[in-house]
Amino acid sequence: MTHSFHVKVPSAWRKNSGYLFLTDLVNINISNIAEETKHVSDLAIVLRNNKTLALIGKWGSGKRTLAVQIALEMEKVLNDKFKFKVIHNFDETCGPSISGLSQPTVIILPDLYKFWRTDQHSEDVINTLIRIRSITKDRKLYIVATFTENAWESFAEYFPNKNVDDLFPRRMSINLSPKTLSEIGRKNQVVLKEAAIKELLCVRGVLGKPLITFLFCKYPVYRNPQFLRLPLFSILSELRRMRNSSDDRKKFRVLEYTMLHGGEVEIEKLENDIDHPLFDVINNVDDRKAYISDYITQLLNGYMEKTKKSYRILHDVITKCVFLVAAEREPEIMFKECDCFLLFDRIRQKSRMEKIWERGKFSCDDNSLTMGIPTESFPIVVKAFKHRKEIMPMLRNVKLFNDIDFQRVWNKIQ
Incomplete structure (x- = not known):
């Protein structure tokens, strides 16, 4: 998706508890990512001086776009050749490979704080980041992390003893004109x-x-x-309309299939998987592949884009919305096939009130785009998880897995 936005930069930086509020016009366009801009250079200098930078904003505010732009600008600021690493699911296992980097590198950590992680796992992740920062002070290794506003608040609240201000002495918030x-x-x-x-x-x-x-x-x-x-409600309503429409249901199935792969799927894989159960809605046609190709073409004018090797949904927010709308009708397929990180990011334990008012039902929250799992459905979830080898190493770090009732069902089902 082409993201174009402006950030504001006053003649003197306004500082408030480490935040940099950007205020004057500078165009940042992901389709022209190498475009030289003075204010992106200013942000690259901030990163150079502090080694880390946190970008905080809402879903779809342009955090990742700006992170990439700053990373590219570092080559000009330091007059050196840089490597760029984007680690979407940073955890303690990433520490050794990052610590061993000798070449100048900018590491981008999208959505660093994950709500689905256990407190212990989150602390392990932060300790790893602190160690990396301490042993690379004399190296050209720089870290840009992005957070949603709620995630940053939780991040700072959970780790007051870790001195978040030292880890990210500069945080940036984007304001639009x-x-x-x-x-x-x-x-x-x-x-x-x-x-x-x-x-x-x-x-x-x-x-x-x-x-x-x-x-x-x-x-x-x-x-x-x-x-x-109500923008988020409108997006969900339109996707629900597509899901329920006899004409657009097939297009929604293509979106759903792409979502199951984390929002991006290889072109070859999709073309070779035309017999997937999701595409059973395309009945009584001689060339199902041609029909799917036609629906993809229609989606490319809207919710999807094409790269050299893959199709992907235009934005993570749309992927999250597709997950929720699909899960309302077919939650089981999410447990069986959905990308692990997307799945854990979207499912959660039900709140006490949800357990009372929606007993035995899946609870979909349109605001957080998450699905609460009822205790009664734990056997379905456990059976699906036990058949997925790739999911097993992650489970101990997932809050849901550490739920007492979930553990009881897990130990019971072979």
Whole structure:
């Protein structure tokens, strides 16, 4: 997805508890990622001086795009050739390989703090990061980590004794200006009127304004006041409509299949897996492969994009939404086939109130895009997990696995 946004930088950095609030216009466009910008250079200098930088924002606020831009800018700032590593699921096992790096490297850690991890595992991850930072002070090794706002608050709250301020002395929050939104509109051939821009700036919730503006401009179905009032609800509603529609259900199945692979699937794999049960909705056709190809083409004008070797869903938020909508009807396939990290990121133990009011049912939370697992369904989950060898090494670090009731079912089922 092309993400275009602006960040603000005043003549003097405004500092507040380590935060850098960016305020003046600079265009950052992932389709032209090497574009030279003065203010990205300023951020690269901040990274150079502190070794680490935390980027904090909502889903779809452009954190990863900016992280990549800063990483590329480091070559110019330090006049050196850099390697770039993106580690999507950083944990203590990554420590030795990172500590052994001798070449100048920028490491990007998207969504460093995971809610599904046990407290002990989260502490192990942070200890690993602290050790890496301490032994690489004299090396050209730099770390950019991204957090959602809620994740950062939990991260700082859980580890006060680890001195988070020392680990990430500089944190950056992105604030948008009206010109930013106009630029996103222009790149998507939409002229945003002043009234629309004002409404976009007033949108509240867990989604970032760059993503909201992109969807507002890209898809006519979202170009309405309802979407601006409740963007996440509107996305889920549209996906549910697709899932239930006799015409669009087949397109949703392609989205669902891609989601099961973490939001990105190799072109060859999809083309060779046309007999997957998800595609059984495409009945009575001689060339099922051609039909699937046609649905992919339609999705490429909307929710998906194509790289040299793969198809992928445009944004992680859309992948999360597809997971929730699919899980409402067919939760079992999530346990059996969904990408491990996406699965653990989306499922959780039910809250006490959910256990009372939705006894025995899966509880889907539209705000957090997570699914609460009822105790009554633990046998289904356990049986699915025990048939997945790749999932077993991760389980001890998952909060759900450490639940007393889950453990009881786990030990009972062979």
